[in-house]
Amino acid sequence: MSELHHPNPMGTSKGQAVSSTGLRLSQCFDPIDELFSSFFEVHRVPGLVWGVVDQSGLLHVGSRGVPDPSRPDRLTEHHVFRIASMTKSFTAMCILLLRDRAKLSLDDPVQQWLPELKVRYRPHIEPSTLTIAQLLSMSSGLVEDDPWADRQLAMPESDFTALLATGIGLDLPPGSGFEYSNLGYAMLGLIAKRAAGHDLNVLAIEQILQPLQMHASTWNLQDVDATLLATGYRLNQGNWEIEALLDHGAFGAMGGLASSIKDLAQWVALHLGAWHQEPRLSVPWIKRSSLREMAQIHTAISRPNTTHPDLTAQGYGYGLTIAHHRLLGRIVGHSGGLPGYGSRMEWLTDYDIGLVTLANRTYTALSDVVRQGLTHLVETGLVGVTPLPVSEELRRVYEAIIATYQNPQNQAALREVALPSYFLDCDDDRRPPDFGTLRSTHGRLISTDPISAQGSLRGFWTMHCARGALTMHAMLGPGVPHKLQFLGVASEPTAPGNR
Missing domain, CATH: 3.10.450 (Nuclear Transport Factor 2; Chain: A,)
Structure with a gap:
């Protein structure tokens, strides 16, 4: 297959604004669609779908391309993609739910829950206690591991525990700095299972996905209606090739969830509502304080290749990335990338607005186009800072x-x-x-x-x-x-x- 065919090249579907914010935003949906359509053309993505969200939910959806060349139907907000590392926000919420129910403490040593774990300290690293909070905030000292971990999604739990028992080496002293670790989130998945008494995905489904009516979201792609599953592709020497689906396994907690724009809009709306006294969407047992805790910088990120003159701070929270921007205020979100898929969700807590986008090409880099979309909404004055109540x-x-x-x-x-x-x-x-x-x-x-x-x-x-x-x-x-x-x-x- 030399080129993926798009039966409807402009294939943009538009949703209906459903809130006062959406009515103000409706005049700028066309520029947002043009921005993502340009990305689609330049970056040769098989299929791309995006959504504008406020705390009431999905305001608008647009799409380009198709979920699969053998299915010439247009992409919609109902199509399901692997969301990869965006899964980490759900894993972090599960850990905080267990913390809020006194099933565990974030200060607990990891080895209290994973006694088989052997941490190998290099000569220059002084042995110290590795905690759950450090795994959550990417400050565990575990080495960055995207090239390796993305292929471990289907690892059986028995192999995973054997890996932990063989020994895990550290790159940095625990608590000394940021280093992105998928392995750390796989460990959190096993901790959650042992604290809850059942698998993390069961906990997430019962306590998060079902209450938010995220019925299309799943860790098991076999459960997805084949007509709604976006097929993942890679571009190999100019030719589109299907990426083999990775099964759910012990690394699912770091990146195994699949979801749709419609479902993810509910997740973003829940997080936006955490910054309001009377949120439009809430789950009784998910504390707004815990959602805000996820969106605080717990580990600072300071690297030359991630600096920007308008960013005053950036770091990792619990399952989420956070930046503070001179124009946009607090930016919260996460990217995802796996064989066959790329994703990005990002929202502005000060402006009550977010963007979510999903693509079915390996490691599609979507962060820049999402940030450009949010910047457009703010710069045009179509969204404003949500006023705080006056005491x-x-x-x-x-x-x-x-x-x-x-x-x-x-x-x-x-x-x-x-x-x-x-x-x-x-x-x-x-x-x-x-x-x-x-x-x-x-x-x-x-x-x-x-x-x-x-x-x-x-x-x-x-x-x-x-x-x-x-x-x-x-x-x-x-x-x-x-x-x-x-x-x-x-x-x-x-x-x-x-x-």
């Missing part, structure tokens, strides 16, 4: 500052909401503002914007005056009752205003 304490400070500006001679309201230390901090850079001077410079108050909360105890707002504007940054103290500890003022005396 009652912050609102009282807000009202007191407004009252004090309007009548600088009466500071009773300010003294009621401020800590004693607020009035003592007289350094030039931290001196409390003189409201009399501010009022004489800027004139009467015309209007005040709502508070933009940055947390429960800090926020900012702008006051529009007759001769310019003032932006107030308030920070409350940690003690109860929470009172003002610092007020910063950004003055724009020449800004245009109503005179």
Whole structure:
């Protein structure tokens, strides 16, 4: 087979926006489709499907190509692909579920659960305890192993335990730095089985997949309707060749799950909802705090080939990669690559938006196109930062500052909401503002914007005056009752205003 035939070259299917976010986004679905269609053409991918997601679920789906040349039907959100290392987020959630039920502790030594494990310490590495948390966060010291581990998916458990008993060598001291280890996640799969009393995939199906109605997701490809399974390909000297399917085995916890765009949209929506007080999608026994714990940097990544001028931090959480970006805020996600498949999911917690894409070509590199799509959504202003709720304490400070500006001679309201230390901090850079001077410079108050909360105890707002504007940054103290500890003022005396 010299070239995969695409019976419908543009083959783009479009979903219907189902939320207020989706209605705003509907005007930019065409550019997103064009972006992924261009990727499809340039990178010669047999089939590509993508979806835009918010915390309510799948907003839009597009596709190019076909699942298999012998089946000329167009790819849809229902077609199933191996998602490879995106599986790690499900494995990590299973471990946290067991932790939340006191079945294990993240501080447990790995050998407490895998007593057959023999860790071989090289002469320059001091022996130390290897923990479950270190496996989760890719700080175990196990060597990066993609070229080897991707072919071990079907390894029987008996062979896996024999491998552990023979001995595992370390590349770095445990806890000393980031190193991506599929073996570590295979070990987590066996730990989960022993802590739960049944296989990891059973735990995931019962506690995650079924409650989220991810009915197409499975570790056993034999369970997938043949008409919905995307066949995996590799490009060999210009010719498309089918990649043999790897069976589920002991390494399934690191990359064996298969899923669809429709199902993965539910998973991303669950994670987005963890950053809201009232999520639209939730599972009672999956704690939002545990989902947010997965999205914290537990091991920093700092390598020249992964730096970017707009990234202020990047690292690995629990089964997820995390980056902090000057424009996009917190970026959470994971890539996947196995023989026959490539995948990427990524979401922005500050903007309540995500993108998921699946391809049926070996190791399709999808990270850049997904990031470009999210950047487009933010740069065009079609998604905005989800506002935080304003606490009652912050609102009282807000009202007191407004009252004090309007009548600088009466500071009773300010003294009621401020800590004693607020009035003592007289350094030039931290001196409390003189409201009399501010009022004489800027004139009467015309209007005040709502508070933009940055947390429960800090926020900012702008006051529009007759001769310019003032932006107030308030920070409350940690003690109860929470009172003002610092007020910063950004003055724009020449800004245009109503005179």
